[in-house]
Structures are given as C-alpha cells and as structure tokens.
Amino acid sequence: MAVNTIVRQARTRVRAEREAVDAKADAVEAFADRIADLTATPPSPPPLAATVTAGTPRSRQSDDRCRAVRQAFADTIRPHSVADVADDEPLLETVRAELSDSIAVALAPTTDRSFSPGLKRAIVSATSDRRTELATLARALERERTALDDAQATVETVTDWLLDADETPLTGLGFDALRTRHETLATHRNRCTDLTDRRQAFLRAATERSTGTRISHRSLGHYLYEDFPVDHPVLATATRLDSVCVSCQRAVRDHLVRRA
Structure with missing residues (x-):
C-alpha cells in the first residue's frame, strides 16, 4: 500500500x-x-x-x-x-x-x-x-525535530498496521474480525486527528529569543520545506493516512452489511 x-x-x-x-x-x-x-x-x-x-x-x-x-x-x-x-x-x-x-x-x-x-x-x-x-534557530530546529519524531511515531503505528492488515483479504475475515478491524481503523483515524491537532498547535507557537523577538514555527516550516512537494509534510501525511483509513473502513462496512 x-x-x-x-x-x-x-x-x-x-x-x-x-x-x-x-x-x-x-x-x-x-x-x-x-x-x-x-x-x-x-x-x-x-x-x-x-x-x-x-x-x-x-x-x-x-x-x-x-x-x-x-x-x-x-x-x-x-x-x-x-x-x-x-x-x-x-x-x-x-x-x-x-x-x-x-x-x-x-x-x-x-x-x-x-x-x-x-x-x-x-x-x-x-x-x-x-x-x-543562531542559538535561537538551533533551539527552534530542535523543537521541530522533536515534533517530527512524534509525528513519525504516529505515522509508523498507523502504516505498520495497515500494511499488516493488508496481508489478510476481507473475504478471509469473519463478522467479528471485520467489526474489530473497523473499530481499529476508527482508532487510527483518531490518531491522525490528534496528530493534526498537535501539529497545528505547534505551528501556532514560536521559539523565543532572549532579546524578546521570536522565530515563528510556521515561518520556519515555510523555509525548511519550500522545495518539498507539499508545504506541510506532517499535515499532508496525516490527511493522507486518514483518507486511506476512510477507504478501508468503507470497504469493511460493505462486507459487514452483506454479512449482517
């Protein structure tokens, strides 16, 4: 996948x-x-x-x-x-x-x-x-690195499960197993939503300088990822994963309805 x-x-x-x-x-x-x-x-x-x-x-x-x-x-x-x-x-x-x-x-x-x-x-x-x-910029980059590590942990949790689940076709699952899979997908969607919320809160914040000025995390992100295919890699990834989970849930529901 x-x-x-x-x-x-x-x-x-x-x-x-x-x-x-x-x-x-x-x-x-x-x-x-x-x-x-x-x-x-x-x-x-x-x-x-x-x-x-x-x-x-x-x-x-x-x-x-x-x-x-x-x-x-x-x-x-x-x-x-x-x-x-x-x-x-x-x-x-x-x-x-x-x-x-x-x-x-x-x-x-x-x-x-x-x-x-x-x-x-x-x-x-x-x-x-x-x-x-430069010291302030280094602190801002360290905060960005920590936030990305947190995001990557969530991404790996969801993608590892999706890849593992993809090994078993829906036709090989019973009704209870299908219902459990649907509930697990809902949990992963919540993880994606939580990741989005955390990232948006992070982008609204800033790293303060001792002089009272600050580095906006949003502007730092624009600078770091200006050459990327997307402006917001974490938000784009969370949205993509949620979309995959929605599609999987829809397929599971179709099987549940047919077997009900």
Whole structure:
C-alpha cells in the first residue's frame, strides 16, 4: 500500500539544517576569536588642512587591521553564508547581510575609516547578535525535530498496521474480525486527528529569543520545506493516512452489511 512518507524526508531536512546552523555558529565563534586578537587604534586628530574632507584617514597599520577583519570574515563566516546564494557575491555584500551596512561600509578598502575601538565594539556586538540568533534557530530546529519524531511515531503505528492488515483479504475475515478491524481503523483515524491537532498547535507557537523577538514555527516550516512537494509534510501525511483509513473502513462496512 502506497502511503506518503514525506515526514521521514522532513526529518532528514531538519537534521541537515541543524548541522549547517551548528557549523555556522562555530564559524561565527572563530571569527569572534580572531577579532578579539586585533588591537584597535584610536583615531588620530586629522591635520588642520584636512578638516575640510570627510572622515578620518586610515593609517597603514589600521588599514592592515581592516584587511585582517575582511580576511577573517572570508575564512570563517562567508563559506557558511553564501551556501544558498551565488558564490561570486562580493565579500562586503556578505558582511552587510551578516553584520550590518555600517560595518560593511567601515571595512571597505575605499572608505576613509580606521579600525577604531568603536568599530571593533560594533563588530563584536554584531557578532554577538548573530550568535544569539543562531542559538535561537538551533533551539527552534530542535523543537521541530522533536515534533517530527512524534509525528513519525504516529505515522509508523498507523502504516505498520495497515500494511499488516493488508496481508489478510476481507473475504478471509469473519463478522467479528471485520467489526474489530473497523473499530481499529476508527482508532487510527483518531490518531491522525490528534496528530493534526498537535501539529497545528505547534505551528501556532514560536521559539523565543532572549532579546524578546521570536522565530515563528510556521515561518520556519515555510523555509525548511519550500522545495518539498507539499508545504506541510506532517499535515499532508496525516490527511493522507486518514483518507486511506476512510477507504478501508468503507470497504469493511460493505462486507459487514452483506454479512449482517
């Protein structure tokens, strides 16, 4: 009997995403360590003749440190950031997406900004924010994995019984056995309904961040399963199983009526 097993595929997808998030978190940690090792240089007052120009000129040493920040980012975070976009995305565009517009501008080789204590603090703060976001995403993925494990247990209970029952044709069952099969199918339909209710309640919830913002489970599902043939693998599977049980019940009832 062909039964939709897309929940199993969803579990594989969540596992892969969790591994990617963990790898990115490690990369952000490595970037933070390299930034911590760089010494910021307080900006020097510009010469009187230069006051008509914007910004504070970089020293050679400060320029080298901005270059070191760009290289650290390229070595650590960037490989995990461009996985879903074109590999030829400019480095500073990736910095902009991962940290901020202002940091990307400050680190640009064409910008007349030094690697000042203020810039270092901004980078450290942005990096800390990314670590918090990734930790929250990891928790949301773990909750999704747990929910999928629960769903898979229900799916296997129903499908295992259906496959086993399919081995015995209805013509080989007596009246009492047919009635028991009908009642068992009703129990499995209740399991499908309960699974649907649990999943809908889960999708209405969210994983909270320490900052007070949150990751909606529904939006996380849209992101995770955007390439799947169905938007909601658990709900689609529960609906499919219930439909199979309804068809089986109908066939059993026909036999019961004929033998009554």
